[in-house]
Amino acid sequence: MALPTYADPLEKIWYYTYRTICALIFIFLIAPILIVIPLSFNAEPYFTFTQKMLSFDPEGYSLRWYDLLLTQPGVPADVPRDAAWWARVWNEAAWINAAKNSVIIGFFSTIVAAALGTLAALGLSRPEMPYRRAIMAVLISPMIVPIIITATGLFFFYSNPCALISWTGLDQQCGRLAGTYFGVVLAHATLGIPFVIITVTATLVGFDQSLNRAAMSLGASPTTTFFKITMPLILPGVISGALFAFVTSFDEVVVVLFVAAHDQQTIPRQMWNGIREQISPAILSVATILVIVSVGLLAMVELLRRRSERLRGVTPH
DSSP: OOOOTTOOHHHHHHHHHHHHHHHHHHHHHHHHHHTHHHHTTBSSSOSSOOHHHHTTOGGGBOSHHHHHHHHTTTOOSSSOOOHHHHHHHHHHOHHHHHHHHHHHHHHHHHHHHHHHHHHHHHHHTSTTOTTHHHHHHHHTHHHHSOHHHHHHHHHHHHHOHHHHSGGGTOTTTOOOOTTSHHHHHHHHHHHHHHHHHHHHHHHHHTOOTHHHHHHHHTTOOHHHHIIIIIHHHHHHHHHHHHHHHHHHHHHOOHHHHHHSOTTOOOHHHHHHHHHHHOOOTHHHHHHHHHHHHHHHHHHHHHHHHHHHHHHTTOOOO
């Protein structure tokens, strides 16, 4: 909002002070992220700005660390990059395999989180639902509880789930989930469900329940009402929650360290291994790519939020 012409000197001082404070907070939050981007183009194997970089000498900048993502550990870099070379990169490059695992695990965990989170939000949005606040607190607890506690609990449960459900009589059919892709997907879905619940619940706040009642009064079944009326209107919220769940899965490393097997490498775990075993600026290249992907996903979330407001007849301020 622009400063009104009738503002007194005190209001003018607060106007500019407020914007200065906001700018400083923004710089404080974004500077650690932005500084990674130029460092990923460093020609030297250092995590600091060299003299050539500071003087904007072209020799101080290089794409060698991005190229290393395609060739590490055993793909030759000094050969013609034909279809056979790219096929070898796809099958052998450690970072590419980690990216494939991250995308696959993130995709399936997002599907599970979106489905279960949407169902939970629909139930919690009903006024006749008993103990709604207590149930909501339990469902979003993975987002509040420290991740190391959640990861430890998942590890012990997934390592021997039969011992915990033996009273059901199904202990002969259950198996060990730790060290399996299915277990990692379920663990990541556990972390993503709270984000779906929150976004879908926020979408349902402005939902006009009379639309459902009108559809059912015209003879529509509950299933038809949901897929024809409710789902199209809450879909932006569902997609927004799914994107948050995907980002949560894509960036998660602690749960992967506890639950996944040694050969189930994701990008965050590969970065962790790179920092622990051999510090390489290739990690900065991956971080830059992840920042770009995250910004793109957040931009998509914002577009979906505005679309949801238009569908619900809410005018954004």
